[in-house]
Amino acid sequence: MTKVWIYKRKGIKGWWIGWYENGKRKTKALPSKALAEHFRKIKYAQLNSDVFTGTVSVDWSQMRIDYLHRKKVAGYVEDSIYEVALTLRHFERLVGRCNSKQIKQNAIDKFILERGNEVIRSTVNKDIRNLRAFINWCRENRYVNGEIKIQELKEDERPVKSLSNTQIKKLLSASKRHKTLRMRVLLALGTGLRLGDIDSIKVTDIDFDNGSITTRSKKTRKSMGSRPVPVSIMAELKKYVSGLDAKQENIFNNNFSRYTWTKIRRKLGLDDFKFHDLRKTFCSVLAQNGVSTAVTQKLLEHSSPDLTNKVYTNVDPVLRHAVDQIPVGEWL
Numbered sequence: 001m002t003k004v005w006i007y008k009r010k011g012i013k014g015w016w017i018g019w020y021e022n023g024k025r026k027t028k029a030l031p032s033k034a035l036a037e038h039f040r041k042i043k044y045a046q047l048n049s050d051v052f053t054g055t056v057s058v059d060w061s062q063m064r065i066d067y068l069h070r071k072k073v074a075g076y077v078e079d080s081i082y083e084v085a086l087t088l089r090h091f092e093r094l095v096g097r098c099n100s101k102q103i104k105q106n107a108i109d110k111f112i113l114e115r116g117n118e119v120i121r122s123t124v125n126k127d128i129r130n131l132r133a134f135i136n137w138c139r140e141n142r143y144v145n146g147e148i149k150i151q152e153l154k155e156d157e158r159p160v161k162s163l164s165n166t167q168i169k170k171l172l173s174a175s176k177r178h179k180t181l182r183m184r185v186l187l188a189l190g191t192g193l194r195l196g197d198i199d200s201i202k203v204t205d206i207d208f209d210n211g212s213i214t215t216r217s218k219k220t221r222k223s224m225g226s227r228p229v230p231v232s233i234m235a236e237l238k239k240y241v242s243g244l245d246a247k248q249e250n251i252f253n254n255n256f257s258r259y260t261w262t263k264i265r266r267k268l269g270l271d272d273f274k275f276h277d278l279r280k281t282f283c284s285v286l287a288q289n290g291v292s293t294a295v296t297q298k299l300l301e302h303s304s305p306d307l308t309n310k311v312y313t314n315v316d317p318v319l320r321h322a323v324d325q326i327p328v329g330e331w332l
Contacts, residue, residue: 002047004040006033019043035069038062045142056142060097064088067137077219087130090115100143103135108150116153125152160314161277162284167268174264180252181260183240185278190233192282192300194219195275201251208238222301284314288321 004019015036017028030036041056067088071081094114095107108131116124128150138144163171168189175182187198196218205214211234212226229237241251256275265273279300286296297308 002044004044004047006036006040017043019047021047034062035066038066042141056100058100058143060092060099063100063138063143064092067134070137075221077221079219083126084130084134087127088134090127091131100138101145103138103144103148105148108135108148112150112153121153121155125155128152157310159316160280160284160312161273162281162314163270163273163278167270168281170268171264171270174268178257178260178264179240180254181257181264183237184252184256184275186233186236187229188275188278189282189285190230191215191227192279194279195256199250199252199256202249203241203244203251204249206237206241206251208234217301220301220303224301227299280312280314283308283312284317287313287315288317
């Protein structure tokens with residue numbers, strides 16, 4: 001059996017793990033002895049998989065800490081890591097502090113059933129997705145043995161909120177007195193960007209010659225070096241930027257006014273309409289004009305076409321257009 005050992009190096013912080021693999025000596029440094037011991041068990045199991053077929057017994061706290069640490073190392077944003085931590089906290093509350101050998105199908109089923117009594121199905125499904133990723137990670141590290149099936153719950157389809165052309169005209173007209181809000185609305189309708197990403201646009205990100213802007217998503221960490229912007233909105237943006245102070249870096253020097261936004265949408269009878277629904281309007285308008293899901297998915301920076309189709313696209317006008325193609329007049 002291949003040995004894996006832990007040791008200290010003189011004058012260097014941290015703990016080291018050493019082992020031989022394919023005839024070569026390899027090492028790895030970790031900040032604490034607990035993490036080093038944890039990694040030693042994993043590496044030992046991997047190197048001796050031909051004679052060691054069982055799972056590594058690890059307590060709940062250690063698994064949770066190590067998994068969240070891996071998320072940070074992988075570059076996940078704080079909001080994403082917080083959601084995962086929250087799911088694991090709910091699992092601990094409803095099922096208990098399971099060690100690795102206690103995570104079995106009955107524990108997963110108990111969590112889903114009890115969590116389903118507390119929150120709506122879409123929230124349960126978010127927890128299920130987080131839990132599935134955690135279980136897959138546990139399986140890769142030989143914490144969990146056997147097949148565990150985790151399926152999302154079937155949800156009722158909800159209509160996608162998007163504005164019609166008439167409603168868009170009324171919204172832009174009502175926000176005319178509020179220059180920065182109107183510009184934010186135009187950018188959301190013309191690019192599909194999230195509010196936080198719109199607020200982070202700098203003047204230097206705008207390429208007026210090519211009619212595009214450079215964008216960076218705070219949520220997905222994705223960047224688009226040349227995001228196309230409709231010509232008319234680019235013209236509006238040029239007029240807006242020409243009125244800014246020469247030393248101003250961001251195109252907006254004020255915070256988004258939720259009070260003004262709420263006042264305007266209530267005036268237009270759009271009480272339940274959120275600013276994020278402008279992103280859905282952008283997606284729906286593209287679909288209604290025959291733009292493919294693949295292109296829309298790229299512009300919205302979605303990882304899955306299902307998200308683009310199910311959550312962001314209002315296909316009602318598309319369905320109406322399709323039905324209108326049936327030559328009923330020729331039949332009657």
